[in-house]
Amino acid sequence: MDTIAEIPKEEFVLKCTSACAGCSDALTLRYVLKAAGQDTVLVVPACCTSVIQGIYPNTAFNVPVYNIAFGAAAACASGMSNAFRATGKKTNVIVYAGDGGTLDIGIQAMSGAFERGTDFLYICYDNEAYGNTGMQRSGGTPMGARTTTTPAGKTDAKKDIDAIIAAHSPPYMATACAAYPQDLFKKVQKALTFRGPSFIHVLAPCPPGWRFSTEKSVEMGKLAVKSGMWVLYEREYGKLSINPQSKAAIKKPIPLEDYLAPQGRFKGIDAKTLELLRQHLAKNIKKLSAEAAES
C-alpha cells in the first residue's frame, strides 16, 4: 500500500461526530476501523472518544462500542475476548484509549491483560493530556508543556509506556500517527493478525490542547516525526524495525524548535527545560537505534 487511494472507502466513523475541528482522535479512529473492518468491537474507557461518539440514542460509529469506566478498559476487553473465543468467534476486540486511560489510571488493568496473553489489540491515542476534561497533565504530557494543572509547564518527563509494554513481550507493538495514514492502516491490519496482545501507540496532536490552529493537525504529526520527538517503528516478536520516515529524520532531523514553536503549550519554555527535552529526545533515539541495529 503506497497511496492513500488504496485505503478502503467504507467509513465506520460517520460524519456526525462531536469531535473538535482538526481532531486527531477521530482521524486516527477512522483509519483504525477501516483496517479492522466490520467484525470489530471497540472497548472505550473515559476519554475524548467517549464524547465524540455522540449522545444516546445516536452514535457516530458503525461498529459496536462498549464504553467502560476509566481504569477498566483492558480488563473489560480481556473478558470480552475470552467470551468471543470461547464461543468460536473471531471478532476483533480493540481497546481504544487515551493516554490518561493507558499510562495512568488504566495501567494496572492493561499490564494484567498483556501478562495474561489476552487476544486483543490495545490502541493508545496519545494527545499528551486529559483532553475531554479540558487538558490536565497526564503521565503522557511531555516536559515543559503547559496544561491546566501545570500552568508553568510540566517538570516531569513523559512516561515511557512503550518500554513498559515491551517488558511484557507482546508479539507485536508499534508506534504510529494519523499524519502517516498508510502506515497506521498497515500496522493495525498487521497487529490484528497476531494471536495474543498487540499494542499501537498513536501520537494524536490536539489543536485546542496543544494550542495550534485546527488545520495543522497533520502537519504537527509530521513535524513530531521529522524532529525525532515521535519515532515511528514496529517491534515484532521483539525485533525492532524503525520506519523509513523516522530513519530519515534520525539521520537529518529538523530543529526541535520547528515542532515546538507552533504549539502554544510550549510558549515561553525556558532554556534548561528545552535542553532536557532535547536530551530526552536524543536518549530515546539512541536507545531505539541501538536496539534496531541489534535486531
Add this chain to the structure above:
Amino acid sequence: MKKIATGNKAVAEAVKQVQPTVIAAYPITPQTEIVEQIAEFVSSGELKSRYIPVESEHSAMAACIGASITGVRTFTATSSHGLLYMHEMTNWAAGARLPIVMANVNRSIGPGWNIWAEHTDAMQERDTGWLQVYVSSVQEAYDATLMAFRIAEHNDVLLPVMVNLDGFTLSHIMQPLDTVETGDFIPPVQLPHAIDPKNPAGYGGLTGPDQHFKFRWEIERSMRDSVQVIRETEKDFERRFGRKYDFTEDYRCEDADVVIVAMGTLGKEAEVAIDLLRKEGIKAGSIRLRWLRPFPKLNLKGKDIVVIDRDYSFGFGGILAKSIEAQQKTGVYSVIAGLGGQEVTYEDIADFIRKRRIGEEFWFGVNSHV
C-alpha cells in the same frame, strides 16, 4: 449426590453445575477456596469455563462485564476489600443490565486487618442495583448460587445477583451437601442486548438526564419484578429438588410476642435461642432475612422487634434495624453484634430478646446502650 463440603466448596460445586463460559476472579481471604476449587475444576476439565486469573477485583468485575455483554454466563467471587475495590464496576454491572453472579464471603473492612465475618462489605453495595441473598448453611450456599443464575438471567430481571455467606463461620465449616443435576431448571442465557458486530450499537455512552432517569427507573422496575421471579424460582426449586426457600425463614413466629430479625449464620443461631426462650415461657420467634435486595415486605405488626446488625452505618445506626423501623413505622431494639467475627452464641441472642429495650441501640461488643 451426598457429600461433605465447606460453604466455599459448595459455591464452587454450584458453579461447576451451571458451567459459566467465563469466570474472572482474584483471591482474597476467606473466599480463596472458591477460586482454588474453580481453578481445579477447570484444570481437571470438569468445568469448561475460561478462567481469567485477573490482577485485581476491579478487573475481575470489568472482565465479567466484558464477557457478559457478549451474551455468555459469567461468575466471580470476592470478599471484603475485594468487593469494595470493585465497587465502581458493581455499579457498572447493574447499570449495564448484566446478569453476573457473584459469591461474596462476608468479611469486615480494615483498618485494622480483620478477616472475620461481618456484613458491612455487602451492605455498602446495597444501593448499586444488585440483588442480594444471605445464606446460613452449606446446602443453602449451593442452592442459592444455583438459583442466582436463573434469577439474574431471567429477562424480567437482567440484574446481577450477589450470594452472601459469612466468612469462616460458613465459608470454612463443613456440613453435608446434596448436589443436584439442574437439567433445564436453568435455561441458557438469552441476553437481549448482547453485542453483535452485524448490528452495531453503542453501549453506555453519553446519556442526557431524561434517558438517564428512564434507565434508573428501569433498574428499579426490574428490581420490583424480580420479587415474582425469585418466588417462581424458589417454588420450582422446591418442586424439583425438595428444598424450600423464601424471602425470609420464619421460625415460631405465628403466636410470638417478640421476634428477632437477623441475617446469615446469626439468623440461624437465633432459632436455637428461640427454643430456649420458649422453654422459659417467652413467646419469641425469629426471622432470618434472606433477601436484602429486593427488600421483602415484613409483617411484624403488634410484635416487639429485635434486630441484629452485623454492620453499621456510622452516624445513623444498624442498617437492617433502620430499614425495618422505616418499613414497620415503629421503633425496634437494635443490637449491633458480631462485628469483626465477634462470637455471638444462642445464649447471647436469647439475652438480647429477654433484656430488650425497644427504641434503643445496644453495642454488644462494648456492652453499651446508646
